[in-house]
Amino acid sequence: MGQGLKPVASVKSGNVFAIRGLGQHILQSATLSSTKSCWPFSSMVFQVSPTLKVAIEPSDPADIGALIKGLRLLNRADPSVEVTVLVERGMCLLLLVKFIFKDA
Secondary structure, three states, rough: OOOOOOOOOOOOOOOOOOOOOOOOOOOOOOOOOOOOOOOOOOOOOOOOOOEEEEOOOOHHHHHHHHEEEEEEEHHOOOOOOEEEEEEOOOEEEEEEHHHHHHOO
């Protein structure tokens, strides 16, 4: 792993690489291939279920958009986190396996 990004035209199999700009299209995982006949890899199955449920609402109701955006980023980064948005109540439910996020 390097200290920065370096543009390349192709990557050989077995190498680790990053693709910029796919965050809006991929939720937690995806299979990328240069052929349409490639079967998608199956998602990872976790043998644990959320143990902590936290209701979150912003102190200023005008900040609900920023809260939702941040929780969606957290959901993309950690597949063990489940996020439910209750727009009519102006709050979000965060289901966690890890207690570490509660203090964040």
